[in-house]
Amino acid sequence: NCVREIPAALGDLPLRRLVLAGNKVRAFPERLFEGRVRDTLEELDVSQNELSALPPGLCRLPKLAKLLAPGNNLRVLPDSLGSMRSLRMLDLSDNALQYL
16 A cells, blocks of 8 residues: 555544555644544554554543554653553554663
């Protein structure tokens, strides 16, 4: 796939699962996690993209249980990642993380 940008309108959908793996996504739209998806998203797969950071809004998803982001260019993580109470699976392998 060659998706480079995520349409912000996806945030208005009541999605439970969003798979964007194997693309060329570099960043998330600022308002992606402010719409209806905020209260419904349980799984996000952004594996094998070109992300250098995860947006802070991601940490405000109350139902997110599975976050897959291996194979990106992540260097740091949002400070509030540890406060995600519903998160059960986290894969950040094959990134450029400097510390946890």
